[in-house]
Amino acid sequence: MFQEVTFSFREINFSVIGQYVDYLVEEQGVKNIFVNGTTGEGLSLSISERRRVAEEWVTKGRNKLDQIVIHVGALSLKESQELAQHAAEIGADGIAVIAPFFLKPWNKDVLINFLKEVAAAAPALPFYYYHIPALTGVKIRAEEVLGGIQEKIPTFQGLKFSDTDLLDFGQCVDQNRQRQFAFLFGVDEQLLSALVMGATGAVGSTYNYLGKKTNQMLEAFERKDFSSALNHQFCIQRFINFVVKLGFGVSQTKAIMTLVSGIPMGPPRLPLQKASREFTDNAEAKLRSLDFLSFNDLKDGNLGACS
Ligand SMILES: CC(=O)N[C@H](C=O)[C@@H](O)[C@H](O)[C@H](O)CO
Numbered sequence: 001m002f003q004e005v006t007f008s009f010r011e012i013n014f015s016v017i018g019q020y021v022d023y024l025v026e027e028q029g030v031k032n033i034f035v036n037g038t039t040g041e042g043l044s045l046s047i048s049e050r051r052r053v054a055e056e057w058v059t060k061g062r063n064k065l066d067q068i069v070i071h072v073g074a075l076s077l078k079e080s081q082e083l084a085q086h087a088a089e090i091g092a093d094g095i096a097v098i099a100p101f102f103l104k105p106w107n108k109d110v111l112i113n114f115l116k117e118v119a120a121a122a123p124a125l126p127f128y129y130y131h132i133p134a135l136t137g138v139k140i141r142a143e144e145v146l147g148g149i150q151e152k153i154p155t156f157q158g159l160k161f162s163d164t165d166l167l168d169f170g171q172c173v174d175q176n177r178q179r180q181f182a183f184l185f186g187v188d189e190q191l192l193s194a195l196v197m198g199a200t201g202a203v204g205s206t207y208n209y210l211g212k213k214t215n216q217m218l219e220a221f222e223r224k225d226f227s228s229a230l231n232h233q234f235c236i237q238r239f240i241n242f243v244v245k246l247g248f249g250v251s252q253t254k255a256i257m258t259l260v261s262g263i264p265m266g267p268p269r270l271p272l273q274k275a276s277r278e279f280t281d282n283a284e285a286k287l288r289s290l291d292f293l294s295f296n297d298l299k300d301g302n303l304g305a306c307s
């Protein structure tokens, strides 16, 4: 019997994860990974697929990555707990959970009760709340969720904040200054503003291919060279603004990642649709004009270049 070698590209290609780790570390300077989140289509995968993806990242990332946080949010509390326990068993560094988004928690206390039950399934793992109201439809302000959360969830470690409300984000930081929480910001085009507000890190889709560029911005911010930091942020914004106008989401991220890294990320899974050829061509031209592609052959006359 021979293994069937033609596989449907709607199946996960586990074999590229090792290469992906090396690419992120070596080419993008990214050493902390958030697995099975929005970009990884975690909520479109089966539980057994999510377990395997997590295992693959932990195995391939060993001694190469600093931290691997596994997103274990699900509509079913039981599944979420199973994934949390699994993350602990395989040696992940933390777990993150979004708000359940079909039957929704209607207030902060109910949301915390849900999160608490998941966190309790992995009592030794740092726990992060993943706030992404535009996708979950759960609009309870993060600042409210954080109030008193450590008393309910002893493993609470921080927040991944994927929203543009900088009042809410700023208040999360301001009201928890005495605690050693991680405030991870998730709107890549606004990261500099969030750093000013006290963000301690960032998790985002564009760091897959603009990690190096973003690290330059972080370094400029660290040394208080705000004008360079702003230049870097504006460069990143020029790209994101361009693709947002073309229609930008998880499918498009995969197409850009394939283009920039050379690693076949494959198409997304339904209900998402593969990015169009037109999108990819336009994105490629923009990346080249901004000097975001390392195999750039536009050496001269590149006025819009960002480096
Ligand atoms: C909705 C979504 O996918 N958000 C990502 C992280 O949470 C971001 O990294 C965005 O993709 C990025 O900021 C571009 O808008």
Ligand SMILES: CC(=O)C(=O)O
Binding pocket: 034, 036, 037, 038, 039, 040, 186, 203, 204, 205, 206
């Ligand atoms: C980008 C991001 O934060 C996620 O994939 O969840």
